[in-house]
Amino acid sequence: MNWEQLLSLKRFGDTNKRLRKEQDETRLGFEVDYDRIIFSSEFRSLQDKTQVIPLSQTDFVHTRLTHSLEVSVVARSLGRKVGQKLLQKYPHLQNIHGYLSNDFGTIVASAALAHDIGNPPFGHSGEKAIGQYFSQGKGSAFAHKLTKKEYQDLCDFEGNANGFKILTQNREGREGGLRLSYATLGTFIKYPKESLPKRPSTNVADKKYGIFQSEKSAFIDLAQELGLLKSNSGNELSFSRHPLAFLVEAADDICYTIIDFEDGINLGLISEEFALEYLINLVKDSINSKKYYALSNTEDRVSYLRALAINTLINEAVNIFMTNEEAILKGTFTTSLLQKSKYEAQINDIITLSIKNIYQSKNVVEKELAGHHIITQLLDIYITAVNNNFNQTSSNYDALILNTLPKSILTNNKSLYDRLLSVSHYVSLLSDSNAVLTYRKLQGMYMV
Numbered sequence: 001m002n003w004e005q006l007l008s009l010k011r012f013g014d015t016n017k018r019l020r021k022e023q024d025e026t027r028l029g030f031e032v033d034y035d036r037i038i039f040s041s042e043f044r045s046l047q048d049k050t051q052v053i054p055l056s057q058t059d060f061v062h063t064r065l066t067h068s069l070e071v072s073v074v075a076r077s078l079g080r081k082v083g084q085k086l087l088q089k090y091p092h093l094q095n096i097h098g099y100l101s102n103d104f105g106t107i108v109a110s111a112a113l114a115h116d117i118g119n120p121p122f123g124h125s126g127e128k129a130i131g132q133y134f135s136q137g138k139g140s141a142f143a144h145k146l147t148k149k150e151y152q153d154l155c156d157f158e159g160n161a162n163g164f165k166i167l168t169q170n171r172e173g174r175e176g177g178l179r180l181s182y183a184t185l186g187t188f189i190k191y192p193k194e195s196l197p198k199r200p201s202t203n204v205a206d207k208k209y210g211i212f213q214s215e216k217s218a219f220i221d222l223a224q225e226l227g228l229l230k231s232n233s234g235n236e237l238s239f240s241r242h243p244l245a246f247l248v249e250a251a252d253d254i255c256y257t258i259i260d261f262e263d264g265i266n267l268g269l270i271s272e273e274f275a276l277e278y279l280i281n282l283v284k285d286s287i288n289s290k291k292y293y294a295l296s297n298t299e300d301r302v303s304y305l306r307a308l309a310i311n312t313l314i315n316e317a318v319n320i321f322m323t324n325e326e327a328i329l330k331g332t333f334t335t336s337l338l339q340k341s342k343y344e345a346q347i348n349d350i351i352t353l354s355i356k357n358i359y360q361s362k363n364v365v366e367k368e369l370a371g372h373h374i375i376t377q378l379l380d381i382y383i384t385a386v387n388n389n390f391n392q393t394s395s396n397y398d399a400l401i402l403n404t405l406p407k408s409i410l411t412n413n414k415s416l417y418d419r420l421l422s423v424s425h426y427v428s429l430l431s432d433s434n435a436v437l438t439y440r441k442l443q444g445m446y447m448v
Contacts, residue, residue: 001226001227001228001229001240001243001329001330001331002227002329003086003090003093004093004097005225005226005227006183006186006226006227006242006243006244007020007093007097007099007103007107007183008181008182008183008186008225008226009023009029009030009181009182009183010181010182010225011029011176011179011180011181011182012168012175012176012177012179012218012221013175013176013179018181019097019098020097020098020099020103021097021098023098028103028106029181030103030106030107030110030181030183030184031106032181033106033107033110033178033180033181033184034106034109034110034113036178036179036180037110037113037114037117037178037180038113040117040166040178042117042166042429043065043068043113043114043117044065045429045430045431045434046063046064046065046068046116046117046119047063047064047065047431048063048431048432048433048434049063049064049065049116049119049121049122049123049431049432050063050064050121050122050123050126050371050432062259062260062263064116064119067116067255067256067259068112068113068114068115068116068117069113070255070259071112071113071115071248071251071252071255072109072110072112072113072251073109074112074251074254074255074310074314075105075108075109075111075112075113075247075248075251076105076106076108076109076112077105077314078105078108078247078250078251078314078317078318078321079104079105079106079107079108079109079244079247080101080102080104080105081101081314081315081318082104082108082244082247082318082321082322083099083100083101083102083103083104083105084101085318085322086104086325087099087100087101089325104244107181107183107184107187107244108187108244108247108248108251110180110184110187111184111185111187111188111244111245111248112248112251112252114163114167114188115163115188115190115248115252116159116163117163117166117167118158118159118160118161118162118163118164118165118166118428119159119162119163119428120157120159120162120375120427120428120430121371121375121428121430121431121432121434121435122367122368122371122372122374122375122432122435123368123371124159125368125371125372126371126372126375126428127157127158127159128372129371129372129375129376130154130157130375130379130424130427130428131154131155131156131157132372132376133375133376133379133380134151134154134155134157134420135155137376137380138380139154139379139383139420142154142416142420145416146416146417146420147213147417148196149194149195149196149213150213150417152195152196153194153195153212153213153417153421154420154421154424156195156208156209157424157428158191158195158208158209158210159428160189160190160191160208160209160210161191161195161209161210161211161212161215162212162425162428163188164185164188164189164210164211164212164215164218164219165212165214165215165425166178166429167180167185167188168185168215168218169214169215171408172407172408182222182225182226183226183242183244185222186222186223186226186228186242186244186245187242187244187245187247187248188245188248189210189211189219189241189242189245190205190208190210190241190245190248190249191205191206191207191208191209191210192205192210192211192219192223192228192238192239192240192241192242193205193206193209193210193211193231193236193237193238193239194209194211194212194213194216194236194237194238195209195212195213197236202334202335203231203334204249204334204335204336204339205231205240205241205334206238211237212421213417214417214418214421216237219237220237223239226242228240228241228242229330229331231331240331241328241331243321243325243328243329246321246328246333246336246337247317247321247337249336249337250313250317250321250336250337250338253336253337253338253347254310254313254314254317254338255310257313257347257350257351257354258279258306258309258310258313258350259306260354260358261275261278261279261350261353261354261358262302262303262306263358264353264354264357264358265298265302266298266299266302267358269357269358269361270353270354270357270358272298272301272302274353275302275353276301276302276305278346278349278350278353279302279305279306279309279350280305281346281349282305282309282312282343282346282347282350283305283308283309283312285312286308286311286312287305287308291304292304292305312343313338313341313343313347316338316341316342316343317337317338317341320337320338320340320341321337324340371432371435374435374436374439375427375435377439377442377443378427378430378435378438378439378442379423379424379427381401381442382401382405382409382423382426382427383419383420383423384398385397385398385399385401385402385405386402386405386409386411386419386422386423387416387419389402389411389412390411390412390413390419401442405426406426408422408426409422409423409426410422
């Protein structure tokens with residue numbers, strides 16, 4: 001891969017090449033990407049989607065929105081620092097093409113801003129609820145009517161693939177989705193492959209999948225424009241990552257490791273004394289002991305250590321990226337950046353404690369159970385109505401249900417896969433509270 005192609009400003013529908021040196025410096029193309037994501041309704045709904053604690057009533061627990069904004073800030077720093085070093089290594093990128101370090105920062109920040117835009121309500125349990133409806137629930141009846149890849153898309157419903165769908169899917173009046181630059185779209189895709197085949201792999205890019213069958217042609221066009229490398233010799237849709245995707249992943253890893261941990265401390269799920277010891281182990285080389293011990297309350301102490309930890313891991317990730325930059329361009333670097341970190345043991349200690357005390361806490365599990373039931377019921381009601389309408393066997397109840405759905409739902413599409421994915425996509429766009437409210441309405445509890 002080469003950076004000239006990887007930094008493409010092209011957008012879906014473009015007929016002429018966009019050159020960096022011809023960009024308006026007051027509002028660059030990569031900055032337009034950031035703005036379009038911020039103003040999208042799908043991004044706005046993240047304010048009421050679960051990060052860790054579903055339907056939290058406290059004012060300091062992170063939602064998907066605050067998490068995404070924080071990941072974007074960290075990603076911007078990562079991108080700028082890497083950009084500075086890349087321009088020193090490849091001066092023609094600046095001297096001939098006009099790229100600046102801030103371009104790298106904006107690309108990575110934009111992709112990071114959107115990294116959770118496809119996540120269903122109720123966190124990762126929402127993804128599992130949609131998948132299990134098709135793999136183990138009533139949706140399993142459709143298995144023999146779909147191709148293996150189509151069925152796998154539904155059984156392993158993936159927020160990353162759903163995010164790419166949001167960013168690129170055509171709908172009336174919005175061809176090409178948000179029409180982001182190809183550089184930002186490529187950086188967004190952490191798992192540039194389709195849902196099948198599944199094979200044992202140590203490559204972090206194979207951990208999940210990032211492309212539904214419905215967006216396959218859009219992704220192929222994107223991969224060809226960016227010069228992504230095919231990672232297999234057959235007809236499978238599987239490519240090496242855009243190099244900057246490693247920075248988005250690192251920003252996300254840094255934030256959920258440190259900030260989810262901070263939420264656990266503030267909620268009292270992890271004792272302060274125990275937690276601070278873990279954080280101090282991560283920043284012991286940079287902590288100012290006098291300043292730290294002058295802080296009088298838990299929130300300030302945690303905030304100070306959090307800032308130090310994030311800065312430490314940013315610098316670590318930048319160094320690892322640049323050390324392995326040539327391997328990344330060749331597609332032979334197969335781990336996340338922080339897996340190569342000298343702080344890996346400390347990071348794993350924090351994650352292990354978070355899993356035990358936060359992600360598996362009674363409060364989280366109980367709300368995830370409720371969310372799982374709600375999503376399953378919504379899928380069943382909507383899919384039944386949509387398919388009955390297509391088969392011309394609608395009941396009066398089905399007709400009423402269809403009247404509650406937006407026109408974007410493919411109720412009359414001949415493809416069963418498209419109908420099922422369209423409904424799943426619609427449910428995934430609901431916020432936590434809207435999913436609960438919609439469920440109550442459909443269960444006749446609206447006026448109770």
